[in-house]
Amino acid sequence: MKKVHSGKVRxxxxxxxxxxxxxxxxxxxVYDVGLPTPVPxxxxxxxxxxxxxxxxxxxxxxxxxxxxxxxxxEFAGRAVRCKPLRMIxxxxxxxxxxxxxxxxxxxxxxxxxGVALPPGLVEGSKxxxxxxxxxxxxxDTGHDEFITFDDVEMQVGRETAAQLRDLTLEIYSRGAERAxxxxxxxxxxxxEFGWDADGVLTLGDEVLTSDSSRFWRADEWKPGRTGGQRAxxxxxxxDWSLTTGWDKTEPGPTMPDDIVRSTRERYIxxxxxxxxxxxxxxxxxxxxxxxxxxxxxxxVVALLKEKGIYSTLTATKTTERERASKQLLxxxxxxxxxxxxxxxxxxxHERYNARMESN
Ligand SMILES: Nc1ncnc2c1ncn2[C@@H]1O[C@H](COP(=O)(O)OP(=O)(O)O)[C@@H](O)[C@H]1O
Ligand SMILES: [Mg+2]
Numbered sequence: 001m002k003k004v005h006s007g008k009v010r011x012x013x014x015x016x017x018x019x020x021x022x023x024x025x026x027x028x029x030v031y032d033v034g035l036p037t038p039v040p041x042x043x044x045x046x047x048x049x050x051x052x053x054x055x056x057x058x059x060x061x062x063x064x065x066x067x068x069x070x071x072x073x074e075f076a077g078r079a080v081r082c083k084p085l086r087m088i089x090x091x092x093x094x095x096x097x098x099x100x101x102x103x104x105x106x107x108x109x110x111x112x113x114g115v116a117l118p119p120g121l122v123e124g125s126k127x128x129x130x131x132x133x134x135x136x137x138x139x140d141t142g143h144d145e146f147i148t149f150d151d152v153e154m155q156v157g158r159e160t161a162a163q164l165r166d167l168t169l170e171i172y173s174r175g176a177e178r179a180x181x182x183x184x185x186x187x188x189x190x191x192e193f194g195w196d197a198d199g200v201l202t203l204g205d206e207v208l209t210s211d212s213s214r215f216w217r218a219d220e221w222k223p224g225r226t227g228g229q230r231a232x233x234x235x236x237x238x239d240w241s242l243t244t245g246w247d248k249t250e251p252g253p254t255m256p257d258d259i260v261r262s263t264r265e266r267y268i269x270x271x272x273x274x275x276x277x278x279x280x281x282x283x284x285x286x287x288x289x290x291x292x293x294x295x296x297x298x299x300v301v302a303l304l305k306e307k308g309i310y311s312t313l314t315a316t317k318t319t320e321r322e323r324a325s326k327q328l329l330x331x332x333x334x335x336x337x338x339x340x341x342x343x344x345x346x347x348x349h350e351r352y353n354a355r356m357e358s359n
Contacts, residue, residue, distance in 0.1 A: 031248040037255035043078040050206040063203040085194025089137040094172030097187035114148030122224040132165040187214035
């Protein structure tokens with residue numbers, strides 16, 4: 001496996017056969033500078049969120065994903081096997097709300113990327129409609145810079161420029177609408193496209209993640225809020241980094257534990273809110289392995305009682321309890337599978353490994 005690119009946050013490998021492996025590390029980069037402190041599981045969180053969106057948007061645009069599971073074991077969960085694309089060096093940004101660099105550009109000359117906006121907009125204002133505000137991917141300054149739609153046309157041709165704009169706005173609108181259903185505002189987002197081997201314009205990189213988008217909670221959104229909206233994305237780290245007096249040059253500041261923790265919690269929170277899925281936490285081991293079924297019944301009965309619900313289950317005979325336990329597990333969509341240890345279990349109770357069925 002050959003490493004072909006080591007980005008600020010992700011590493012790119014070429015797999016035997018020609019597929020690419022995009023590996024998301026736990027690194028954080030702000031203002032184009034990598035910070036020395038990783039955020040545990042960040043790479044996995046972003047990979048999972050991106051994968052969820054790629055599927056969600058599959059009818060909008062072809063994407064580079066080949067497989068999320070057919071990846072080397074050492075990178076499981078944080079890697080995507082993907083098609084190698086000839087990347088288009090334009091950062092395709094859609095904005096539905098005004099903040100960050102877009103806001104500063106607007107305050108200076110009333111436009112963003114050449115798009116004229118109405119007067120009177122403030123930090124966090126919702127735009128009349130989402131706008132396409134591309135930036136260069138690389139520039140002499142090393143930072144991304146706004147370019148106009150005309151610039152994009154000159155760079156990639158009229159037809160492709162229009163496709164980039166339309167696809168970017170469609171991805172944003174679909175994403176924003178989907179996230180809004182779960183109380184999340186997507187203020188803006190950045191996507192990258194490339195050409196696949198057959199010349200098909202394809203969505204690459206990552207999509208609608210906490211690194212590539214600004215996420216706010218709808219119930220906390222306050223246009224004009226001093227210091228900006230409360231961020232559930234990388235903005236949280238950007239904001240913290242500036243409180244340290246850092247001048248945005250190498251080396252980046254070391255993140256204290258509480259900032260690492262709350263960044264991670266924010267990434268998990270957004271992942272869960274958007275996808276409706278629960279993030280499995282390593283620091284909270286699953287209670288299922290080796291759960292004693294008899295104990296399980298007792299625990300559930302006790303829980304029901306606590307809630308004022310009385311179970312008629314008073315089985316004392318082992319076989320009855322056994323049957324009740326199995327019914328309970330099947331009602332909970334948990335399949336008990338006998339573990340090897342069960343045979344050696346000394347206290348006489350059968351122990352099971354229970355597996356949650358995803359349904
Ligand atoms: N399918 C793909 N084929 C080729 N390059 C890709 C593909 N998907 C993403 N990339 C590139 O991989 C890199 C991802 O790493 P990242 O850490 O984001 O790097 P960067 O610092 O360049 O933004 C980006 O440069 C992105 O353009
Ligand atoms: Mg990148």
